[in-house]
Amino acid sequence: MALLEIRNLHVSTEDGTEIVRGIDLSVDTDEVHAIMGPNGSGKSTLAYALMGHPAYQITEGDILLDGESILELEADERARRGLFLAFQYPHAVPGVTVASFLRTAINATRKAKAGGEDDPIKIPEFRKQLDAAMKQLKVPKEMAGRYLNDGFSGGEKKRVEILQMALLDPRLAILDETDSGLDIDALRIVAGGVRELVGPAMGALVITHYQRILNYIKPDFVHVFVDGRIVREGGPELAEQLEAEGYEAFTPEPVGGEA
Amino acid sequence: MATTETQVVGEIGNEYRYGFHDPEDYFFKSGRGLTREVVAAISEHKNEPQWMRDFRLKSLEYFEARPMPTWGGDLSGIDFDNIYYYIKPTETQAKSWEDLPPDIKQTWDRLGIPEAERKFLAGVGAQYESEVVYHKLQADLEAKGVLFLDMDSGLREHEELVRQYFGTIIPQNDNKFAALNSAVWSGGSFIYVPPGVSIEMPLQAYFRINAENMGQFERTLIIVDEGAYVHYVEGCTAPIYTTDSLHSAVVEIIVKPGARCRYTTIQNWSNNVYNLVTKRAVAYENATMEWVDGNLGSKQTMKYPAIWLMGEGAHGEVLSIAFAGDGQHQDAGGKAVHVAPNTSSVITSKSISKNGGRSSYRGLLEVAKGAHGARSKVVCDALILDEDSRTDTYPYIRIDENDVDIGHEATVSKIGEEQLFYLMSRGLSEAEAAAMIVSGFVEPITKELPLEYAVEMNRLIQLQMEGSVG
Numbered sequence A: 001m002a003l004l005e006i007r008n009l010h011v012s013t014e015d016g017t018e019i020v021r022g023i024d025l026s027v028d029t030d031e032v033h034a035i036m037g038p039n040g041s042g043k044s045t046l047a048y049a050l051m052g053h054p055a056y057q058i059t060e061g062d063i064l065l066d067g068e069s070i071l072e073l074e075a076d077e078r079a080r081r082g083l084f085l086a087f088q089y090p091h092a093v094p095g096v097t098v099a100s101f102l103r104t105a106i107n108a109t110r111k112a113k114a115g116g117e118d119d120p121i122k123i124p125e126f127r128k129q130l131d132a133a134m135k136q137l138k139v140p141k142e143m144a145g146r147y148l149n150d151g152f153s154g155g156e157k158k159r160v161e162i163l164q165m166a167l168l169d170p171r172l173a174i175l176d177e178t179d180s181g182l183d184i185d186a187l188r189i190v191a192g193g194v195r196e197l198v199g200p201a202m203g204a205l206v207i208t209h210y211q212r213i214l215n216y217i218k219p220d221f222v223h224v225f226v227d228g229r230i231v232r233e234g235g236p237e238l239a240e241q242l243e244a245e246g247y248e249a250f251t252p253e254p255v256g257g258e259a
Numbered sequence B: 001m002a003t004t005e006t007q008v009v010g011e012i013g014n015e016y017r018y019g020f021h022d023p024e025d026y027f028f029k030s031g032r033g034l035t036r037e038v039v040a041a042i043s044e045h046k047n048e049p050q051w052m053r054d055f056r057l058k059s060l061e062y063f064e065a066r067p068m069p070t071w072g073g074d075l076s077g078i079d080f081d082n083i084y085y086y087i088k089p090t091e092t093q094a095k096s097w098e099d100l101p102p103d104i105k106q107t108w109d110r111l112g113i114p115e116a117e118r119k120f121l122a123g124v125g126a127q128y129e130s131e132v133v134y135h136k137l138q139a140d141l142e143a144k145g146v147l148f149l150d151m152d153s154g155l156r157e158h159e160e161l162v163r164q165y166f167g168t169i170i171p172q173n174d175n176k177f178a179a180l181n182s183a184v185w186s187g188g189s190f191i192y193v194p195p196g197v198s199i200e201m202p203l204q205a206y207f208r209i210n211a212e213n214m215g216q217f218e219r220t221l222i223i224v225d226e227g228a229y230v231h232y233v234e235g236c237t238a239p240i241y242t243t244d245s246l247h248s249a250v251v252e253i254i255v256k257p258g259a260r261c262r263y264t265t266i267q268n269w270s271n272n273v274y275n276l277v278t279k280r281a282v283a284y285e286n287a288t289m290e291w292v293d294g295n296l297g298s299k300q301t302m303k304y305p306a307i308w309l310m311g312e313g314a315h316g317e318v319l320s321i322a323f324a325g326d327g328q329h330q331d332a333g334g335k336a337v338h339v340a341p342n343t344s345s346v347i348t349s350k351s352i353s354k355n356g357g358r359s360s361y362r363g364l365l366e367v368a369k370g371a372h373g374a375r376s377k378v379v380c381d382a383l384i385l386d387e388d389s390r391t392d393t394y395p396y397i398r399i400d401e402n403d404v405d406i407g408h409e410a411t412v413s414k415i416g417e418e419q420l421f422y423l424m425s426r427g428l429s430e431a432e433a434a435a436m437i438v439s440g441f442v443e444p445i446t447k448e449l450p451l452e453y454a455v456e457m458n459r460l461i462q463l464q465m466e467g468s469v470g
Helices: A043-051 A075-080 A098-113 A123-136 A141-145 A154-168 A184-197 A237-245 B005-010 B036-045 B050-065 B102-111 B113-120 B139-143 B151-157 B159-165 B176-184 B417-424 B430-446 B451-464
Strands: A004-012 A018-027 A032-036 A057-065 A083-086 A172-176 A203-208 A221-226 A229-234 B123-128 B131-137 B147-150 B189-193 B203-208 B219-224 B229-237 B245-247 B250-255 B260-267 B273-283 B288-295 B300-303 B306-309 B315-324 B329-338 B344-353 B358-367 B374-384 B390-399 B404-414
Touching: A004 A043, A018 A043, A018 A057, A018 A203, A018 A229, A032 A237, A043 A057, A043 A075, A043 A083, A043 A172, A043 A203, A075 A083, A075 A098, A075 B417, A083 A154, A098 A123, A098 A141, A098 A154, A098 B430, A123 A141, A123 A154, A154 A184, A172 A184, A184 A203, A221 A237, A229 A237, B036 B050, B036 B176, B050 B176, B102 B113, B102 B123, B102 B203, B113 B123, B113 B203, B113 B451, B123 B147, B131 B139, B131 B147, B131 B151, B147 B151, B151 B159, B151 B189, B151 B219, B159 B219, B176 B250, B176 B273, B189 B203, B189 B229, B219 B229, B219 B260, B250 B260, B250 B288, B260 B273, B260 B451, B273 B288, B273 B315, B288 B300, B288 B329, B306 B315, B306 B344, B315 B329, B315 B358, B315 B430, B315 B451, B329 B344, B329 B374, B344 B358, B344 B390, B344 B430, B358 B374, B358 B404, B374 B390, B374 B430, B390 B404, B417 B430, B430 B451
Parallel strands: A032 A203, A032 A221, A083 A172, A172 A203, B123 B203, B189 B219, B203 B229, B219 B250, B229 B260, B245 B273, B250 B273, B260 B288, B273 B300, B273 B306, B288 B315, B300 B329, B306 B329, B315 B344, B329 B358, B344 B374, B358 B390, B374 B404
Antiparallel strands: A004 A018, A004 A057, A221 A229, B123 B131, B147 B189
């Protein structure tokens, strides 16, 4: 039984437009899967649907975590079971510091793990974990006291997403275009941080437009995602082929093509 | 930290925790309704000088002559004939908590006041119904000449000082409710800080209404002499009754040259209290006056703390939070009047409306002719949590001077689905996520509060957020 199993998943927006049109995918711990696709192919919709965004409807298929369907679960319950989504565009929460937010989030997960009993992390222990993770991801110390994503640069936001991932200790991390907005040094640090966490306790699903990030987070499997479907699957060599040839080669012929 | 977020969240779903009431066993209780006889009896009972008795009776005439205000909130539910205007709970004022009657002592214990006094207050006064029942000031401050008394004792023991300032900042005919207070006032604080004395820990007053249909009309006068500093904090609670109570206070503050005064209110009246308060301060050369005003409770609040900037270089700030839930209307804001040159003011208002609640910002910014170089900034941010709730902004601006720098910003926002989803994706429940967004929204104000009050404010917001989403 895989950690995450996606079965024949169809996802529509509120106005009924189908964006994800039937995909099957299994991700286990100690595995990195890359989903590569052009802009507008539905990659972010897939990420949101996995996390339980209320604006997206699952019209067919199922999502299983540890063999159990999570379709009925709200985003917070999915998070407490170990799903994590690093957002492409993280939202600002003015007035709430990164540290205070992280402590609240950690305590929410700890409470779930303790069977609904409060089990707050001790402040010195939290400080220690936070300092260590910030150091590793080269996030400047003063970021802990800044308001979450409020006035952050694109790169700062992405680093703080990965910082959250490191501290919340998920079992399956979905990274939605984490590479966009990062310069090459930041990309190396962020990717290193992700790679470090992947292991017997965590698997990762890396959603990306470019192959760039995959140079640093070596994927075990690559899935090419075009127009709401997985059109090709393979190993890391597929990413290189994509980079060389572009998505054109993978785009299905338009039906009754006019071109 | 005294309270963790999880403890706070655990309390969501509890009732208004100040809603208990004690049995009524009073030393003196006036009849219902307001007459010359009632006003004269209050003055008689307090053994006041003739000038105060005359002041009260004249004020009653002003009160009767003035029509009910038709702007602001809906005050039609106030039945002046059904209110008790004066209740004296005990015969004498206590100097220690142990000396209070057991039921009143228990009230303060439940509100956590004795503990607060020990931990972080330089002095405390506690008013129960019409009278201050407990009063204490640290001995070293007393030795420095600081006066911190209830207003009645202030009048008895420092009559000349009181007579010099009483009713000079807010005239008895200023508005209908100031006139009412001037007629029937009882209790409140009288503070005098001598020149150059800086009181590091806050002085606190705690106001509690216990009886049904009670009117509480405390009167506060604060004089901060040259170069001195004081921070005064007040908290207010009441039980929940089916019929309404009235709280109508008057607060007058004089901040002399180079002095600074901060006045913090956390108003958490139960949702059947009309809270109609007139607060005004004057600030002289290079003085600073700051109002920090948190309105969480009450049925209808109308309160606009004002600062008159009378001396060159004076600075005024009003920080106001209003939280309006089901059946509540918070009509709050601030006023800054620039009379002298090179004065500055900042008014920051944050309001939250939910479950059909209504919050209004009502403010006045006035710059008189000759107040050149005046600078002022007004920022009003409103957060609406659902479709049934409402927010309004009424910013009045009158400028009679050309050389001024005035800024006004107003925003209205809703808690976005995307923002909620983002926080929920980190394991926070929808209610926790919404409470976090609200706490962040008011953070510019809570960070100005002493830590214990900031924790309390956040806790109250969490409680207010109960059932507001989902």
